[in-house]
Amino acid sequence: MEGSHHLHCCGNVSYKISESSCCNGNVTLGLSQLVTDCCDSVAYNPLNEICCNGSILTRSSTHMKCCGKVMYLTTTHLCCGGGNIFEWKENHSCCGKETYDMTTHCCCTNLTLEVKPKNETCCPKATDTDERTECQQGSLPTRTLSKNSELKCGSTPYNPQKQICCSVNIHEKASALTKCCGKDVYTLSDDNVLCCNGILHLNVPEQSECVGGVIYTPPNTICQMSARPRLGKHCCGGQTFNPRTHICCNGHSHNKMNGNLCCGSEVYDHHNQLLRCCSGHLYNLTRLSGETECCGNHLLEYKTQTCCSSSTNAIIYDTKSNHYCCGHFYYNTSLWSCCAEHLKPTPTPNSSPAEYRLKPLMDLIPEMCNKTVFFGKVESLALENYQRLIVLKVVGQVDVKSEKVIKDPWLHVSLHHCSSPATENGMIYLWEENNDRTYKLLSHPVDLTSDIHMFYAVCYQKMG
Structure with missing residues (x-):
């Protein structure tokens, strides 16, 4: 993301969105805003956690949603009235704080929500059903509070908590798991959806994979679809320089005596083990560089941190058990599976997460x-x-x-x-x-x- 390593304002405090997150004027350190969401004033990882009424809970499934202050599984239960959970039954829906059988009864929306036999005059007509659905639920979906942010989508400011920027197009976020696929959006927990080289494909068979822009479906793995300087002068920025004695780093000329490699606009000697260049940022180490590793433009501490990286982002996370990298995302293996840097909402038993990551x-x-x-x-x-x-x-x-x-x-x-x-x-x-x-x-x-x-x-x- 453009500007991810620059300073942004969070209230009266500055922070980097590649290292921290801003929620309602409060900075959460160690969690990049590129992969977090807000729960009141605290940032959290929506891949593995969920925010219910200001409380951060650990997901037990990718299909968990909030019902008041607790979680419920959408595939097995219904949430009615903002906090009442019922076991899911076929053809059943919510009417205020209770459920009813839609084949025999209806939900009358007069002064109060009541379950009535289907032949009652208060029962809505078929054309009214969609418009009344949210009212019958008795509550609106829980939404987290917006972030204090100054991010822009192209030249247009947007709220990354309620909106998402995809190829300079702003979309409303359906949930914290909403992600970009080219200029379109999709939700990571959606089944039968596959983002393939920036193109969103719907209704694809389960276990389909994207390889080289082509969708394959096991077991048969069949394709589904197919400025010049003046003569003799070398330029460095707005001035000329002698490449025999100097080196040009991002428009800044340096004497070769100080080193022979560029790191951003600085020059350094790569033989010096106490100097480490991480994506254009030069670090002067206090110990041998073998104890540290680059993660984007930051230094990774092996014992307590994990670096997850893709070709677009490198993000540091606190190391947790049963968690692995999937590109630049850090996921719980009991909730998700990862295949070739693509997250899927179904954990796969005995799967083999990537044992290494690509580096610059x-x-x-x-x-x-x-x-x-x-x-x-x-x-x-x-x-x-x-x-x-x-x-x-x-x-x-x-x-x-x-x-x-x-x-x-x-x-x-x-x-x-x-x-x-x-x-x-x-x-x-x-x-x-x-x-x-x-x-x-x-x-x-x-x-x-x-x-x-x-x-x-x-x-x-x-x-x-």
Whole structure:
């Protein structure tokens, strides 16, 4: 999200939405506003929790909703009158604080809500049924309070608690689980809905998967659908510089004596283990960098925190048992399942969550410089028996050991679809070849020119 690392106002306090959340003028630390919702003045993770009348409760199912101050399961119970829970029965609905059989009775809405036999004159006509449904429930859906925020959708301000911004289009939030799919919206707990490469598909069969923009359905996995400077001068910002003696970092010229790599607008020496560059932010460590890891532009503490990242966001969470990453979301395995960075509202027994996450290319230095890795472009994708079949075109190899050379530029790679990070057609990634001729995906998509050139330059310097 644009501006996610910039400071925003929450009352009279400044905060970063990539690290904290703002709810009614109160800052909640350690929970990014990119993935939270508000419960009164406290932020919470709506994937695993629910807010009922100002109380944060732990979900026991993705289909939980609030009934007054408590939760109820929408697939087995009804909530009537704002706090009365009844076991769900076929053809039954709410009338105020009680339920009734819609085949034999109706809910009369005179001065009070009363259950009457269907032949009573007060019974609504068929055309009135939809308009009276909410009134018969006896209560309106519980809504959380809005956030104090200054976010914009394009150039239009919007309230991220009540609205959601999808490709510069503002939509009303149906619930805290409302997410974007391109310019459209959907709810994570919806069944038979699949967001595939920014296109929302409805009424798809269960267990369908999106692979390379194509929807597949097991077990047969069949496709369902298919400024120039003056001559001789080099520019750095608004001034010229000598590239033999200086390095240009985001328009700022630095003497090469101070380092040979850019980190944002600063320059640093990558041989110095006490310096760590995290997505353009330079950190001066007080201990060896092996004890820390980048999570976006932040430093991750291994013992107490978990980094969940996708190609768009990297978010730090407090580590919890039975929780895993699904892209940049942190989910409870008893509520959700994750397949190729897509959350589904049905937990899968004995599923294998991803054991590793992709990283930005420069975060893989220096350990990848000592391995046989290569850059591969995804030319084609298919799904067969939960195996993702990938046709790779090798566009560059870092053969540090000089032991292996990939002679055939076309490789056929097989990954376990659900437990592997998502891949996209036409994108280039860093891959590692194992001794058994299997391959491991390592990096987020990389730029063919600048990223790969920098990776080569740094690794060959380390070889020297």
